[in-house]
Amino acid sequence: MNSRPIFPMDESYEEYIHDESQFSGSAQSISFPRSEEEICAVISEMREQQIPVTVQGGKTGIAGSGVPLGGHLMNVADCSRVLEYSETDGKYLLTVEPGLRLTELKQEMAKLGGPVHLFWPPEPTETSATVGGVAAAAASGICSYAYGGARQYFEAARVVLADGTVRDIRCGDHFLKVNGEQLDELDAFLGSEGMLGVFSALTLRLIPCPAEQWGIAFFFENRQDAWRFADELQSDPVRSEEAQVTAAEYIDGNSIRLVESKKELLTKLGSIPPIDPTFDAMIYLEIAGEEAGIESAAEILMERATQFGSDPDRAWAVSGEKEIESLRTFRHAVPETANLIVEENHRSNAEITKLSTDISFEGKSFTQIMNWYEECLKDLRPAHCIFGHIGENHLHCNLFPKNSSEQQQCEAWMSWMLQESAGLGGCVVTENGVGKLKRRWLPSDNALISRMRKLKEIYDPTNFWNPGNMF
Ligand SMILES: Cc1cc2nc3c(=O)[nH]c(=O)nc-3n(C[C@H](O)[C@H](O)[C@H](O)COP(=O)(O)OP(=O)(O)OC[C@H]3O[C@@H](n4cnc5c(N)ncnc54)[C@H](O)[C@@H]3O)c2cc1C
Structure with missing residues (x-):
C-alpha cells in the first residue's frame, strides 16, 4: 500500500491547530493524504497504535470541529481530484x-x-x-x-x-x-x-443555472421597517412560473458599520461604494429565472420596499453573475469582518473565541424574532452584530468581548440564550455545527446530540474519530 508520511507535530504546522473560530488545540502528529488509499494507510497506522484521529478540510469552520484535541490530525484538503x-x-x-x-x-x-x-x-x-x-x-x-x-x-x-x-x-x-x-x-x-x-x-x-439572475440591496433608515419588509417576504414570497427570490439576507446596522470600519483590510471590497453609516439595516435579495419574470418580481419588491421606507434610488441593483458576485462579496464581508475582529481580540487575549448563534425558527415572524433578540441583548455590554438568512429566521448574532471578564459574560449569555431559544421552538444548531465550542452550551436534551450518541455506538464505539466534538 502506498503510504503517506506522518509527521510529528511541530510549530511549522501551527496553522492547523485552530480554525476560523480561534479555538486552539494540539496534536501529536499530522498527515496530508492525497487519495483514498493514503487516507486508509494513515488510518490503519493510527488504528494499530490506538491513536484517535481528527479530520480537517479547509479549516474555515467556526465551531472548532476540525481542531484536534490530541491524537493525530489528518488534513484531507490535498485529496481534491x-x-x-x-x-x-x-x-x-x-x-x-x-x-x-x-x-x-x-x-x-x-x-x-x-x-x-x-x-x-x-x-x-x-x-x-x-x-x-x-x-x-x-x-x-x-x-x-x-x-x-x-x-x-x-x-x-x-x-x-x-x-x-x-x-x-x-x-x-x-x-x-x-x-x-x-x-x-x-x-x-x-x-x-x-x-x-x-x-x-x-x-x-x-x-x-437559472437563465438570468439579479441582485438587489435595499437600505433602511429604520430597522423595524426592514423587519416588516422581511415579514412580508416570508408570508408572501415573490414567486411565479418565470422567477423567484433565491436569496434573502438580513444585515443589521452594526454589521454595516463593522464592514465599513475594516474596509481597507478587505481588498475584494474595493469596488463597493461606501454605505451611509446611518443606515440601520440592509436586506439583500437575489432573483433568478426568466428575464421578464425577474423584471416583474423586481418591480413588486421595489414597490414593497418603498412602502416600508427604503429609498429605491439608493438601492443597489445589478444583473449577471459577475456583478452579483461583487454584491455577494459585501454579504460575505460581514462574517469575514466579524471573524477578523475576533482574531484581533484573540491576539491580545487568548481566551477570546468566536461567539455566534446559529439558531433558526420556523413558523415565527421575522419581527417577532428580532424583537426577541433585542430583548435578550439589552443588558449585554460587549458589542454585537446580527446578520443571516431571512428564511426560517436563521440569524447569526455575533458577540465581541474584548477581555476575559467580557468573554465569560458572553459565554454565560450564549448558554442562557440557547436554552431560551429551545423553549421558543428554535433549532439551536443549523449550519455551523456544535464542534468543541458550542457543546457546553447545548441544552442537555438536544435531539441532535442524543442522535449522535446512538450513531457513535453503531459506527465508532471506540471513539476513534474527532474526539471532543459535540460531547
Ligand atoms: C467568513 C466565513 C463565512 C462562512 N459562511 C458560511 C455560510 O454561509 N454557511 C455555512 O453553513 N457555513 C459558513 N461558514 C462556516 C464554514 O465555511 C463551513 O462550516 C464549511 O462547511 C467548513 O468546511 P471546511 O472544509 O473548512 O471544514 P473544516 O473547518 O476543516 O472542518 C469542518 C468539519 O468537517 C469535518 N470534515 C472536514 N473534511 C471531512 C471529511 N473529508 N470527512 C469527514 N469529516 C470532514 C471536520 O472534522 C470538522 O468537523 C463560514 C465560515 C467563514 C470563515
Whole structure:
C-alpha cells in the first residue's frame, strides 16, 4: 500500500491547530493524504497504535470541529481530484474527492460543457471551504432561501470507517432506526462533524443555472421597517412560473458599520461604494429565472420596499453573475469582518473565541424574532452584530468581548440564550455545527446530540474519530 508520511507535530504546522473560530488545540502528529488509499494507510497506522484521529478540510469552520484535541490530525484538503461526471434522466452527478474547495468546484462545473450550465446550491459564502467540510457540517449557502439546505444535494458518499473498511453509501439505499426515528444512512453521515468516519469521495447533485439572475440591496433608515419588509417576504414570497427570490439576507446596522470600519483590510471590497453609516439595516435579495419574470418580481419588491421606507434610488441593483458576485462579496464581508475582529481580540487575549448563534425558527415572524433578540441583548455590554438568512429566521448574532471578564459574560449569555431559544421552538444548531465550542452550551436534551450518541455506538464505539466534538 502506498503510504503517506506522518509527521510529528511541530510549530511549522501551527496553522492547523485552530480554525476560523480561534479555538486552539494540539496534536501529536499530522498527515496530508492525497487519495483514498493514503487516507486508509494513515488510518490503519493510527488504528494499530490506538491513536484517535481528527479530520480537517479547509479549516474555515467556526465551531472548532476540525481542531484536534490530541491524537493525530489528518488534513484531507490535498485529496481534491474530480473523479466522475454523469448525466442521466435529468440528473447531473459529479463525484469529487473531499478536499476539493468550493472555488475549484466552481471552475470544474464551468468546464463540464454541454448546453446546460450547472451549479451546486449549498455553497457557504466562504469559498475556501472543502466539499468534505460542507458535507460534515451540513453547511448551507446564501441561496438556501429557494434551494434548501445541503443534505438534498448529496447523492452518495464513500466513507472510510474506523476499522479501515470503505463503504459506499447512497441516498435511499439503507435506513437505520435511531431513537425511534427512521434515518437514511447518508443523512446520518451528513452533518456528523467527522465523528463517524472520513469522506473519501462525495457525489454531488448539480442543478441547471437559472437563465438570468439579479441582485438587489435595499437600505433602511429604520430597522423595524426592514423587519416588516422581511415579514412580508416570508408570508408572501415573490414567486411565479418565470422567477423567484433565491436569496434573502438580513444585515443589521452594526454589521454595516463593522464592514465599513475594516474596509481597507478587505481588498475584494474595493469596488463597493461606501454605505451611509446611518443606515440601520440592509436586506439583500437575489432573483433568478426568466428575464421578464425577474423584471416583474423586481418591480413588486421595489414597490414593497418603498412602502416600508427604503429609498429605491439608493438601492443597489445589478444583473449577471459577475456583478452579483461583487454584491455577494459585501454579504460575505460581514462574517469575514466579524471573524477578523475576533482574531484581533484573540491576539491580545487568548481566551477570546468566536461567539455566534446559529439558531433558526420556523413558523415565527421575522419581527417577532428580532424583537426577541433585542430583548435578550439589552443588558449585554460587549458589542454585537446580527446578520443571516431571512428564511426560517436563521440569524447569526455575533458577540465581541474584548477581555476575559467580557468573554465569560458572553459565554454565560450564549448558554442562557440557547436554552431560551429551545423553549421558543428554535433549532439551536443549523449550519455551523456544535464542534468543541458550542457543546457546553447545548441544552442537555438536544435531539441532535442524543442522535449522535446512538450513531457513535453503531459506527465508532471506540471513539476513534474527532474526539471532543459535540460531547
Ligand atoms: C467568513 C466565513 C463565512 C462562512 N459562511 C458560511 C455560510 O454561509 N454557511 C455555512 O453553513 N457555513 C459558513 N461558514 C462556516 C464554514 O465555511 C463551513 O462550516 C464549511 O462547511 C467548513 O468546511 P471546511 O472544509 O473548512 O471544514 P473544516 O473547518 O476543516 O472542518 C469542518 C468539519 O468537517 C469535518 N470534515 C472536514 N473534511 C471531512 C471529511 N473529508 N470527512 C469527514 N469529516 C470532514 C471536520 O472534522 C470538522 O468537523 C463560514 C465560515 C467563514 C470563515
